[in-house]
Amino acid sequence: LALIDQLDRVVAAGARHLPATVTATLATIARQLRNRRAFSGLVHLVGIAGGTGTGKSSLFNALAGAEYSTVGAFRPTTAAAVAWVPEEEAGKLEAFWPDLGIDEVVTHNEDHRLALVDLPDIDSIVTAHRVSVRASIPLLDTVLWVVDPEKYRDRVLHQQFLRPLAAIQHRLRFVLNQIDRLAIAELEIVAADLTTVLSEGGYRGPVIWMTSADPPSGPPIGIEAVREGLAERAFDRSTPDDRTREEIERALGIVAPYVAPIGLAGSWSDVKVEAAGLLGGGRTGEGWRVLRETIQSLAATAPEIDASVDLPGLVGPVTGSVDAIARRLDATIGRHLRDAVRPRAVTGALVTELGLALARVRG
Numbered sequence: 001l002a003l004i005d006q007l008d009r010v011v012a013a014g015a016r017h018l019p020a021t022v023t024a025t026l027a028t029i030a031r032q033l034r035n036r037r038a039f040s041g042l043v044h045l046v047g048i049a050g051g052t053g054t055g056k057s058s059l060f061n062a063l064a065g066a067e068y069s070t071v072g073a074f075r076p077t078t079a080a081a082v083a084w085v086p087e088e089e090a091g092k093l094e095a096f097w098p099d100l101g102i103d104e105v106v107t108h109n110e111d112h113r114l115a116l117v118d119l120p121d122i123d124s125i126v127t128a129h130r131v132s133v134r135a136s137i138p139l140l141d142t143v144l145w146v147v148d149p150e151k152y153r154d155r156v157l158h159q160q161f162l163r164p165l166a167a168i169q170h171r172l173r174f175v176l177n178q179i180d181r182l183a184i185a186e187l188e189i190v191a192a193d194l195t196t197v198l199s200e201g202g203y204r205g206p207v208i209w210m211t212s213a214d215p216p217s218g219p220p221i222g223i224e225a226v227r228e229g230l231a232e233r234a235f236d237r238s239t240p241d242d243r244t245r246e247e248i249e250r251a252l253g254i255v256a257p258y259v260a261p262i263g264l265a266g267s268w269s270d271v272k273v274e275a276a277g278l279l280g281g282g283r284t285g286e287g288w289r290v291l292r293e294t295i296q297s298l299a300a301t302a303p304e305i306d307a308s309v310d311l312p313g314l315v316g317p318v319t320g321s322v323d324a325i326a327r328r329l330d331a332t333i334g335r336h337l338r339d340a341v342r343p344r345a346v347t348g349a350l351v352t353e354l355g356l357a358l359a360r361v362r363g
């Protein structure tokens with residue numbers, strides 16, 4: 001897609017002046033989107049996320065129809081993600097697994113394109129789990145968020161995870177698992193209550209499926225409805241494009257502060273005249289101070305400006321008329337500043353182009 005190519009150009013131009021972490025984040029977004037294109041529409045990639053012990057691995061196994069992922073009594077059980085994917089597409093998906101933290105892949109030959117990923121928990125003491133789940137969410141077509149009857153109202157869950165994800169709620173589906181622990185009469189009450197908490201967090205009409213993925217006795221319940229619900233979305237062609245737009249938008253937000261114009265032309269033309277007047281009028285100390293402070297305040301918004309430069313050394317002898325001094329300041333300090341912010345302007349132009357392209361795609 002042209003949008004991803006344009007993001008690559010921003011990354012390349014930005015390498016000259018952006019902090020390394022920003023370039024790395026943008027490059028990752030471009031890479032993830034490009035990886036996605038390799039199999040966009042080939043599979044419907046569903047990640048099973050949620051709190052520890054809610055039954056994510058149990059649901060994964062129930063949907064896959066075999067015990068591929070370890071279900072455990074000790075929390076957290078799942079550390080590395082396991083994926084269950086259509087055999088034909090497994091090769092095309094390989095490049096993508098490191099980004100999802102997946103180190104075990106099992107394949108299926110079923111008559112559908114569902115690819116499931118059993119993610120680690122989001123709330124155990126293992127911080128790395130949280131980080132890897134957060135990183136994988138942009139890559140998933142659908143996030144199947146599992147809650148249980150005990151912890152579905154958890155404050156941390158809603159504030160730290162579900163609220164921020166409301167922005168991509170069209171890609172979220174909820175599963176209330178372990179319904180065998182509720183009386184029939186309680187089911188609807190709990191589901192309605194969950195809908196209420198979610199709507200407080202910005203969700204409009206969230207889809208909630210109810211399951212018992214690994215009941216203490218008897219067969220799993222509600223699994224077929226989840227399968228069917230997921231199948232409906234399987235070839236939703238708009239999904240990858242939605243994500244591209246969302247991710248490009250996110251990239252623009254990340255890079256924006258680093259390419260914002262700093263108004264150099266205006267502020268410098270005033271300061272250079274003022275400083276030339278001071279230097280030419282014998283108030284040398286003040287003149288250099290004005291220049292130093294100007295450069296420092298510009299460098300505060302544009303860190304690519306070297307504020308520690310030796311100004312008298314850079315400018316050399318200050319003699320002649322105020323006009324001549326102003327010209328000299330412009331040829332030395334002015335040039336130093338313009339050179340420093342040129343990469344920002346170049347990247348900024350590409351960022352603006354990308355923003356315009358995004359707006360065009362949105363229509």
Ligand SMILES: Nc1nc2c(ncn2[C@@H]2O[C@H](COP(=O)(O)OP(=O)(O)OP(=O)(O)O)[C@@H](O)[C@H]2O)c(=O)[nH]1
Pocket residue numbers: 051052053054055056057058059070071072073074075076077078079120121177178179180181211212213214215216
């Ligand atoms: N009663 C009941 N227990 C369940 C159900 N689903 C899972 N469990 C049990 O809950 C425990 C945790 O299940 P897991 O599937 O390992 O949960 P998880 O969400 O993958 O947990 P982590 O990998 O630690 O994040 C296990 O003892 C399961 O047998 C269910 O529907 N009903």
Ligand SMILES: [Mg+2]
Pocket residue numbers: 056057058070071077078119120
């Ligand atoms: Mg698990």
